[in-house]
Amino acid sequence: MASMASRGISWSDSALRILRNLDNFSQSALKHSCVPLVVCEKRVGILLGSVLDHLIFFPEVFRFVRNEDGETESVEVSRSLDTYDARSEAINKVVVKLAKDGSFETLNGWRYEDYEVTPGPNEPSLFKLERAATTLFGVRSYGSHLNGYVHHPEKGVCLWLARRSPTKQTFPGMLDNLAAGGIGVGSTVRETMIRECYEEASIPESLAKKMVSVGCVSYTYESFRGISMEMQYCFDLELPLDFTPKPMDGEVQEFMLCDIDEVKSLIVQDDFKPNCAAITLQFLIRHGFVSPDSEPKYAEMVEKMTNWH
Incomplete structure (x- = not known):
């Protein structure tokens, strides 16, 4: 070389x-097509369009917030999931389903390790998430x-x-x-x-x-x-x-x-x-x-x- x-x-x-x-x-060309993932009115992640196409089939967990033109502005975790445990359990079921369906390559490397999902450092955790899914939801x-x-x-x-x-x-x-x-x-x-x-x-x-x-x-x-x-x-x-x-x-x-x-x-x-x-x-x-x-x-x-x- x-x-x-x-x-x-x-x-x-x-x-x-x-x-x-x-x-x-x-500098990503996909940046402008991404939307925030919101929990309790706080942004916790970034969602690619390819992920939105799958999350829309779980309306009991994810609420799509749209503008007047019908474009998705954000995705909000359902407010009915009003506790850490309820959100963690519901979102984990979605991730397991996506993994079984083979929807995303990143989920093939299941780690059996959970990460806390927070709006930022030193802020309370809003739910926990399998490590392999952190890039899917764009959480820190x-x-x-x-x-x-x-x-x-x-x-x-x-x-x-x-x-x-x-x-x-x-x-x-x-x-x-x-x-x-x-x-x-x-x-x-x-x-x-x-x-x-x-x-x-x-x-x-x-x-x-x-x-x-x-x-x-x-x-x-x-x-x-x-x-x-x-x-x-x-x-x-x-x-x-x-x-x-x-x-x-x-x-x-x-x-x-x-x-x-x-x-x-x-x-x-x-x-x-x-x-x-x-x-x-x-x-x-x-x-x-x-x-x-x-x-x-x-x-x-x-x-x-x-x-x-």
């Missing part, structure tokens, strides 16, 4: 392309990601990267952060991160508790699965030189310790799960390994991540 330089593409250009692709919904999902690093006496700062199992339902075999996971029903951000540290990388709780919260990244992108609205809580953890992460739960194929130059090269080779590439890039920016002096598109990269929504 030709190098970026031989193709006239700088590292900055490639890194910025990754960020733009991850937050591509604002939440996760925790950990950048694990060491201070190597010869190579300087190095990052531990994970290669996802080839049997993973999403992004099999691609590079990932040291540990990461979705925040399911009944779990807090920190509990999720500590659990994923142990389950994915064999990091004991006593060590994982030393992680430092370093912010969030939030973005919306369109893919074959639907609309992904995601917010990832990010953590850094400095690890001892003599600690080696080990796969435990089968979700990771291997771990690699990479110096900064190797990490920068891997980020732009499209070998990373896209959001993990962005979270790794954020680490490089925060720690000064990507700076305005070294990268001409530095300001655009920072601005892009700042303006994600």
Whole structure:
């Protein structure tokens, strides 16, 4: 494969392309045909036209709000479903029916894990939803990601990267952060991160508790699965030189310790799960390994991540 330089593409250009692709919904041709999903007069999701064509057959669960021209302006979860449990049960039955009918590819990867559906961070949950269906309803999902690093006496700062199992339902075999996971029903951000540290990388709780919260990244992108609205809580953890992460739960194929130059090269080779590439890039920016002096598109990269929504 030709190098970026031989193709006239700088590292900055490639890194910025990754960020733009991850937050591509604002440029989607389908954006203007989408309508909001509303619960208790609060917007909780975004529905594609292809989804509307199926939800219309469940009038006891979904009410289509139309304008004077008969065009759908929004879809409202029936107000008769006036409790968390009632909404969760009714919507789950719809999702199960759509899965059995084979209506949407994303439902083939049923996860048996529920996510809370809220209007925004720290707002009360209005119902719970099978993880595989979150992109179908365009609801925001939440996760925790950990950048694990060491201070190597010869190579300087190095990052531990994970290669996802080839049997993973999403992004099999691609590079990932040291540990990461979705925040399911009944779990807090920190509990999720500590659990994923142990389950994915064999990091004991006593060590994982030393992680430092370093912010969030939030973005919306369109893919074959639907609309992904995601917010990832990010953590850094400095690890001892003599600690080696080990796969435990089968979700990771291997771990690699990479110096900064190797990490920068891997980020732009499209070998990373896209959001993990962005979270790794954020680490490089925060720690000064990507700076305005070294990268001409530095300001655009920072601005892009700042303006994600």
